[in-house]
Amino acid sequence: MLGFGLAWLSIPLPATVMEEELQVEPPEILSSLLFPCTQCHEREQRPDNPVGHAGFHTDKSISGHGEPTKSCFDCHNRDNLDTLRLVGGEEVAFEQLHLLCGQCHGKIHIAWKAGAYGKRIGLWNGEKRYYSCTECHDPHRPQFSRVKPDSAPVRPEETLR
Amino acid sequence: MKKRHLTRRDTLKLGALGITATLIQNCTDSTTVQEFLQRRLREMSPEEVAETIERLKQKYRDLYGVDFKIQNTSSPEGVVFGFALDISRCIGCRRCVYACVRENNQSRDVQIHWIRVLRMKKGGFALESADHYYDPEEVPEEGYFYLPVQCQQCEHPPCVKSCPVEATWKDSNGVVVVDYDWCIGCRTCMAACPYGARHFNWNDPVLPRDEINTEVHLYGNRPRSKGVVEKCTFCLQRSREGRYPSCVEACPAGARKFGNLLDPESEIRYILENYTVYRLKEDLNTEPRFWYYVTHGW
Numbered sequence: 001m002l003g004f005g006l007a008w009l010s011i012p013l014p015a016t017v018m019e020e021e022l023q024v025e026p027p028e029i030l031s032s033l034l035f036p037c038t039q040c041h042e043r044e045q046r047p048d049n050p051v052g053h054a055g056f057h058t059d060k061s062i063s064g065h066g067e068p069t070k071s072c073f074d075c076h077n078r079d080n081l082d083t084l085r086l087v088g089g090e091e092v093a094f095e096q097l098h099l100l101c102g103q104c105h106g107k108i109h110i111a112w113k114a115g116a117y118g119k120r121i122g123l124w125n126g127e128k129r130y131y132s133c134t135e136c137h138d139p140h141r142p143q144f145s146r147v148k149p150d151s152a153p154v155r156p157e158e159t160l161r
Numbered sequence: 162m163k164k165r166h167l168t169r170r171d172t173l174k175l176g177a178l179g180i181t182a183t184l185i186q187n188c189t190d191s192t193t194v195q196e197f198l199q200r201r202l203r204e205m206s207p208e209e210v211a212e213t214i215e216r217l218k219q220k221y222r223d224l225y226g227v228d229f230k231i232q233n234t235s236s237p238e239g240v241v242f243g244f245a246l247d248i249s250r251c252i253g254c255r256r257c258v259y260a261c262v263r264e265n266n267q268s269r270d271v272q273i274h275w276i277r278v279l280r281m282k283k284g285g286f287a288l289e290s291a292d293h294y295y296d297p298e299e300v301p302e303e304g305y306f307y308l309p310v311q312c313q314q315c316e317h318p319p320c321v322k323s324c325p326v327e328a329t330w331k332d333s334n335g336v337v338v339v340d341y342d343w344c345i346g347c348r349t350c351m352a353a354c355p356y357g358a359r360h361f362n363w364n365d366p367v368l369p370r371d372e373i374n375t376e377v378h379l380y381g382n383r384p385r386s387k388g389v390v391e392k393c394t395f396c397l398q399r400s401r402e403g404r405y406p407s408c409v410e411a412c413p414a415g416a417r418k419f420g421n422l423l424d425p426e427s428e429i430r431y432i433l434e435n436y437t438v439y440r441l442k443e444d445l446n447t448e449p450r451f452w453y454y455v456t457h458g459w
Contacts, residue, residue: 115420116432123405125424146252147252149254151255152296153277159272
């Protein structure tokens with residue numbers, strides 16, 4: 001397993017990485033009005049990494065994730081904001097963002113690809129859909145928030161009548 | 162003229178007539194007779210199974226006012242189902258419990274839940290003090306972990322051994338199923354099961370009409386009746402067709418894993434081969450086909 005992980009890390013990645021064909025839904029952002037990011041972020045108007053720059057993206061604090069580095073451009077591609085970038089500068093499409101998360105979360109990435117981690121729906125013996133990282137986790141605040149549990153079972157003594 | 166008294170003979174005659182009349186009245190509903198004379202599902206010829214399905218459709222139409230699609234999909238060949246649950250991911254939200262209730266037409270009142278989510282204090286594994294009635298505002302709670310328990314589909318199922326009428330057995334996929342029409346409701350299996358996975362219908366199941374799942378299987382999620390025992394079947398109405406069980410797809414944390422133990426490429430095999438897994442009450446030698454594991458770290 002370790003060997004597999006290291007082998008994967010040592011593969012030189014092409015400029016735009018499209019790894020194995022995984023049944024992953026494109027992240028929500030791609031279908032939102034905010035995309036493409038270059039609508040606002042023209043190439044010559046690159047933000048200089050101000051969090052909450054000009055009043056936008058103020059919700060995108062990255063506290064609790066990847067400290068102490070806190071630059072937007074650790075993950076976002078400064079040269080083309082419609083894509084992401086890996087540590088080595090390789091461009092990654094939003095659809096393949098698991099490659100980005102997998103840089104730090106190697107064990108989880110391997111487990112996710114093998115099916116031991118993360119959600120899958122579909123057929124156990126055939127086509128299935130992998131939930132990608134950001135379908136469950138907010139990329140800027142990846143820790144799950146707490147949820148209200150569904151109602152507790154009725155105690156037997158409350159059932160008697 | 163001498164007044165005739167009611168003799169002992171007359172009384173008996175009248176009584177017999179009355180009983181016969183009552184019987185005839187009750188049995189004019191021919192489904193009752195059929196149901197009474199029905200053999201074990203396992204022993205039926207294909208024609209008899211088809212007849213039973215028709216009878217059940219009629220019965221459910223009368224009872225619930227909706228048309229059911231009753232399947233009798235056979236077990237896939239070369240498949241043994243296994244289940245794994247990542248307890249480090251379970252947040253105790255009970256989404257699986259209610260997805261199961263809806264998928265499998267479990268009675269809402271008296272309430273039946275095939276999945277029970279146990280809450281235990283971190284730092285131990287105190288099953289005896291586990292609580293499944295926890296009801297906080299938000300989960301997961303600090304200092305606790307959650308352990309969902311359902312039928313473990315044992316290799317050596319004590320419930321099957323204990324059934325006096327052979328109304329329950331292990332199918333070729335390793336799933337323990339129940340013939341709901343053969344079960345006599347003695348509840349011996351419930352006493353035998355160390356996991357509390359079998360549940361008794363104290364009354365005719367109460368199902369809200371708009372929540373009835375009409376896609377059912379003869380051995381799986383078809384509505385049961387009063388006085389029979391029911392249990393998790395790994396959603397055989399879905400899994401026999403290749404789909405994941407409903408709890409797997411409902412889990413928001415992706416903690417539930419399901420697959421074919423005989424397929425070396427399956428995710429379940431990957432988990433068994435690469436993680437430390439744990440089976441509940443392993444010391445009882447029931448050999449559950451349900452494993453708990455942990456994906457700690459990042």
